[in-house]
Amino acid sequence: MPEHAPLRAAIIGTGAIANAHAAALAATPDAELVAVVDRDPAFARAFAERWGDPATFDSLDALLASGTVDVLHVCTPPGVHAEQAIAALDAGLHVVCEKPAALSLDELDAMTDAAARNDRRLAVVFQQRTGSAAAHVRGLLDSGALGRPLVATCQTLWFRDPAYFAVPWRGKWATEGGGPTLGLGIHQIDLLAWLLGDWASVQGQLWRLARETQMEDVSTAVIAFAGGTVASVVTSALSPRETSSIRIDTERATVTVDHLYGHGHEHWRITPAPHVDPDLAAAWALPEVEEASGHDPLVRDIYAALVSGRPLPSTATDAARSFEIVTAIYSSAASGAMVTPDTLRRDLDRLRSLESPITDLRRA
Ligand SMILES: NC(=O)c1ccc[n+]([C@@H]2O[C@H](COP(=O)([O-])OP(=O)(O)OC[C@H]3O[C@@H](n4cnc5c(N)ncnc54)[C@H](O)[C@@H]3O)[C@@H](O)[C@H]2O)c1
Known part of the structure; x- marks a missing residue:
């Protein structure tokens, strides 16, 4: 049993790669998938049915207003990563963001700044480091x-x-x-x-x-x-x-x-x-x-750091x-x-x- 209560996770963007995040969260004792968001409600519902029936939302604003989540996994196309990650960080959530983190270095810098000013963590997914x-x-x-x-x-x-x-x-x-x-x-x-x-x-x-x-x-x-x-x-x-x-x-x-x-x-x-x-x-x-590379070890190590208050592992930092x-x-x-x-x-x-x-x- 984990020493700490699991962190409440949500996924935005319930397309292809979101399945790797849901599987990794299911394998992580420090996390519980409590909500999913997609701009297409049918995608979100079908995804929720596959992954333990978390709550579904059709907008990030509605999710953030619910106050039910600690960590947001950003699995949308890259054009909206920065705005979604910054909104979540400003609402006090940690963020795990799929690659590429943003459309430009300016956007990535703004995401890093948002994490720093809110004292939250921004982890970018490069699972091949694991x-x-x-x-x-x-x-x-x-x-x-x-x-x-x-x-x-x-x-x-x-x-x-x-x-x-x-x-x-x-x-x-x-x-x-x-x-x-x-x-x-x-x-x-x-x-x-x-x-x-x-x-x-x-x-x-x-x-x-x-x-x-x-x-x-x-x-x-x-x-x-x-x-x-x-x-x-x-x-x-x-x-x-x-x-x-x-x-x-x-x-x-x-x-x-x-x-x-x-x-x-x-x-x-x-x-x-x-x-x-x-x-x-x-x-x-x-x-x-042996441990193969993948989303599972990355997500496991990110959550272990988040629940214990330790810095993120080197597999999840220095995305710039x-x-x-x-x-x-x-x-x-x-x-x-x-x-x-x-x-x-x-x-x-x-x-x-x-x-x-x-x-x-x-x-x-
Ligand atoms: N780490 C990896 O190995 C890996 C592999 C594949 C994709 N990716 C990355 O994951 C991200 C998503 O890729 P994908 O292949 O899963 O895409 P996808 O098109 O399969 O899924 C994207 C989902 O986001 C939803 N969406 C789009 N705009 C939205 C918005 N504004 N708000 C809420 N939902 C929205 C779409 O409806 C869709 O369900 C990309 O950045 C991609 O590069 C990473």
Whole structure:
């Protein structure tokens, strides 16, 4: 039994990803799903029937006025994340927000400010940071056991057909905020940055090769990290054999993870360099107890922190770093120049909106 009463949770946006949140809440002793909200009442009712019959509301205002909730899970399309998260934080709720947290860094900054002024927590969902393998590899990198990380590759090679871009909120700057770099690649870019730390510069390009969209369907970028690692990053929505991959070559080993939407130990490999003593390399083995990445461990750890008053886990904080890197890819594509954290903060257009020119290579 938990030492504290469970926190009362609500979900706004009862579409596809809300099911992962409801399942994670059901598995968390520190949480109880008490309400759901959708602008389509039929969606909310059908969802409530599947997930233990919480109360249903057709607007966030009505939910907040009810005073029955401690934590709001924002599972709506990204165009309304900022306004919904800020309203909930100002009403005294904690917020767990799906990626991408917002449409722009300005919006994300406003959400972070709202959390700070209300002394509430804002957790952004990057569930690929979770799992025992990612934690183990981060520990090896942070301790210096693998030596300095030198060169990395980071690939999000996914396939999204024309119908995916035809969904009304997708494929438009105003409602989706960015293309696959923001919507899809941000998971792997975020995991890479969670493993390697602060970024120092980004050069990026945006390409439209095949799909009907206002944005890119492919992007390419080079990220230099402050710790002295250089990474080549490709994000594609056009790749029939799908994979999500990170490779980091350090002074003493190559670390790889090759998966699609989540990873367990079988997806990770640590290969020692030829000069490394096999006994030393044996000590890098993944832990015996395995936990796969996913919403369940993330939500469990967020609620454990909330009920105990501890800071949020590192798997749920620092959402701005990968959002900055993604914004820098758009900023660099617009200017043609290398972008640093300083120059990014001076690109006022890109701080407000990622909208950038795309190099169109489609054939008639
Ligand atoms: N973490 C992940 O792996 C992951 C995976 C898929 C989607 N997502 C993210 O989750 C979010 C939602 O994606 P989805 O695929 O579930 O979308 P979806 O279209 O399936 O569901 C969105 C729901 O929000 C409702 N909605 C829209 N506007 C609303 C409003 N103003 N107020 C209340 N309800 C509203 C819609 O009626 C719909 O039920 C996006 O930000 C997406 O990027 C994350």
